[in-house]
Amino acid sequence: MSILPEILALTRIIDDEFALPRVDRVYVPPVRHDKAHADFGLVILEDGSAGLFYVPREAPLSLLREATGKTTSGTPAWELGRDLACRDAGRRGLAFGAVSAITQHFLKRAGYEIPARHSMDYTPRDHVGMVGLFPSLVNRLRQRGVPLTVIEQRTELLQSNTHFRVTLDPARLGACNKILCTAATLLNDTIDEILPHCAGAAWITVIGPSAGCLPDPLFARGVHAVGGSRVSDAHALLARMQAGEPWRDSVKKTVLTADQYPGIAALCARARAASGPVSKQPG
Numbered sequence: 001m002s003i004l005p006e007i008l009a010l011t012r013i014i015d016d017e018f019a020l021p022r023v024d025r026v027y028v029p030p031v032r033h034d035k036a037h038a039d040f041g042l043v044i045l046e047d048g049s050a051g052l053f054y055v056p057r058e059a060p061l062s063l064l065r066e067a068t069g070k071t072t073s074g075t076p077a078w079e080l081g082r083d084l085a086c087r088d089a090g091r092r093g094l095a096f097g098a099v100s101a102i103t104q105h106f107l108k109r110a111g112y113e114i115p116a117r118h119s120m121d122y123t124p125r126d127h128v129g130m131v132g133l134f135p136s137l138v139n140r141l142r143q144r145g146v147p148l149t150v151i152e153q154r155t156e157l158l159q160s161n162t163h164f165r166v167t168l169d170p171a172r173l174g175a176c177n178k179i180l181c182t183a184a185t186l187l188n189d190t191i192d193e194i195l196p197h198c199a200g201a202a203w204i205t206v207i208g209p210s211a212g213c214l215p216d217p218l219f220a221r222g223v224h225a226v227g228g229s230r231v232s233d234a235h236a237l238l239a240r241m242q243a244g245e246p247w248r249d250s251v252k253k254t255v256l257t258a259d260q261y262p263g264i265a266a267l268c269a270r271a272r273a274a275s276g277p278v279s280k281q282p283g
């Protein structure tokens with residue numbers, strides 16, 4: 001089974017057992033045909049739990065239609081989340097936002113706080129693999145003389161020199177001992193193709209706003225850490241996104257490691273102990 005149906009199944013467990021807050025607001029960034037980079041949208045639930053989602057450049061129009069045509073205040077969060085495994089990239093992106101918001105609500109309900117993200121140490125003795133180009137990190141690693149292999153899909157980025165290679169070939173990850181993988185591989189459903197090439201690495205991190213789901217399937221596949229973005233103030237973030245301003249402290253960077261994570265069964269037990277199982281409301 002690919003990872004997306006597994007994430008969806010875990011989210012359904014939460015939806016089946018607990019009464020979830022409904023959708024309060026969906027923010028989709030304006031469609032800009034001349035933009036150089038993808039944008040992010042936001043799903044906010046009635047309790048203030050929120051999830052970011054990545055808006056691919058190739059799919060903003062379908063996403064905009066989905067958000068404005070289907071989603072209104074009071075929509076059950078699951079109605080958005082269940083599109084996680086669909087083929088349309090726009091609907092799938094929106095579903096990731098809903099799943100992330102559901103996950104944040106569930107973790108709060110269970111009283112579980114994901115630790116703040118810490119910087120990982122890289123030295124010239126490492127060979128770092130990177131799935132997706134993280135420009136600021138690439139610059140830091142190159143300045144420190146750390147060998148780096150980047151897997152990309154865009155041919156215009158391809159290059160190669162003594163300590164730095166950008167390639168289309170994920171098999172090159174086999175030479176890397178530490179790997180950073182963009183969470184966009186969850187959104188485009190390529191992560192199951194990437195991870196087998198990482199099997200020899202001592203440390204694998206999946207990182208990005210799309211990694212706001214429960215991490216059980218990632219850890220089961222050998223990922224060591226998941227770095228994400230927890231929305232600490234949804235309405236402040238919404239205002240900043242609408243104004244095109246930096247997100248600042250409305251978002252907290254987090255990282256969850258496999259050895260810290262208790263698993264969904266333990267989290268469900270905590271949530272039941274905190275509030276008891278609650279019957280879902282009709283509709």
